[in-house]
Amino acid sequence: MRWSSVPACGPESFAGLADGFVPMAHQFGDEPEWRAGLTTQESATYTLLRWDQRGRRRCHRTAAHIRAEPGDDFYWVVIPDRGPFGIRFRDDITRVTPGHATVTGLELPCHLDIPDSAAYALQVPRTEFDHNLRPRTHMNLALDLTRGLGRVADTMIRSTHAEQSRLSAHEFTAVCDRITELLCLLAAGDTGPQHTHRAEIAASIRRYLRANIGRGDVRLPAVAHALGWSERQVRTVLRESGTTFRDLRREEALRVAREALADPHTTMSIAELATRCGFTPAWFSAAFKERFGRTPREFRQRCRGEAIQQA
Numbered sequence: 001m002r003w004s005s006v007p008a009c010g011p012e013s014f015a016g017l018a019d020g021f022v023p024m025a026h027q028f029g030d031e032p033e034w035r036a037g038l039t040t041q042e043s044a045t046y047t048l049l050r051w052d053q054r055g056r057r058r059c060h061r062t063a064a065h066i067r068a069e070p071g072d073d074f075y076w077v078v079i080p081d082r083g084p085f086g087i088r089f090r091d092d093i094t095r096v097t098p099g100h101a102t103v104t105g106l107e108l109p110c111h112l113d114i115p116d117s118a119a120y121a122l123q124v125p126r127t128e129f130d131h132n133l134r135p136r137t138h139m140n141l142a143l144d145l146t147r148g149l150g151r152v153a154d155t156m157i158r159s160t161h162a163e164q165s166r167l168s169a170h171e172f173t174a175v176c177d178r179i180t181e182l183l184c185l186l187a188a189g190d191t192g193p194q195h196t197h198r199a200e201i202a203a204s205i206r207r208y209l210r211a212n213i214g215r216g217d218v219r220l221p222a223v224a225h226a227l228g229w230s231e232r233q234v235r236t237v238l239r240e241s242g243t244t245f246r247d248l249r250r251e252e253a254l255r256v257a258r259e260a261l262a263d264p265h266t267t268m269s270i271a272e273l274a275t276r277c278g279f280t281p282a283w284f285s286a287a288f289k290e291r292f293g294r295t296p297r298e299f300r301q302r303c304r305g306e307a308i309q310q311a
Helices: 011-019 063-068 126-132 148-162 169-188 193-212 220-227 231-240 245-262 270-276 281-292 296-310
Strands: 002-009 025-028 035-042 047-054 057-061 074-082 085-089 092-096 100-104 110-114 117-125 140-144
Touching (some): 092 100, 117 169, 148 169, 220 231, 231 245, 245 270, 245 296, 281 296
Antiparallel strands (some): 002 035, 035 047
16 A cells, blocks of 8 residues: 655645646635645545635636546545534535545536535545446435444544555455445445344345455355355345345455455466356456456556566
């Protein structure tokens, strides 16, 4: 994982930093001592930022910015820590305050209003949300992080940032996967006690699959026996959670494969990795691209390129 911290700097330097993530036109308040600092944690899959800004900043993402950098392969989850955060798409205005979050795409022209404030921002691959939520033409949601799963997700985001460089890329990605799952539950609006209980059982099945794919028997009878349940119980719980054992096993196999491809020390060929995770090579390539937006080869090349730049 890459980690960096830039101390408080002036408008021009900060605009350059911000444009490295999403290009925009910036307007800064006339405060003579305008300053902002930025910390960044990045893996090949996720980016977590925290800014601390003294003074107002307004940003405009234009059609020209979008043509140059479409930004249509990720969403941003912004969690104000001090002060509000506002974003406007034409007449659709979303304004969130501490204790809440906004999940939004930046593939359309928009205006951001960021007063004197501090906030966290998590960049999530669009496929992570689109895989778990009904397709929509544009994502712009506000979430409550003051209770229940929202509060758990908020705590995890803050704790992940506090660990800074002490997390490996594998650990950072794994934690962000869990955070994203919680945010998807919130966005879906199904977070009642019964659903939460089913989600906890499904999570235990996920953990077992993740730990044993490529290492042991992950067919339904073996997994049910290892967890002390019947096959029927596993099927029923997963069906009520909106998935099936086959789909869950496929999802976790793809995640295991993604982690292996991101590991610079992995020497397995893509074909060998596909077989280990239970896929044929041709099906693996198509399934991986559908799930993560890149072929296994493209994803591995990107990760290796980033590792060389970091070295």
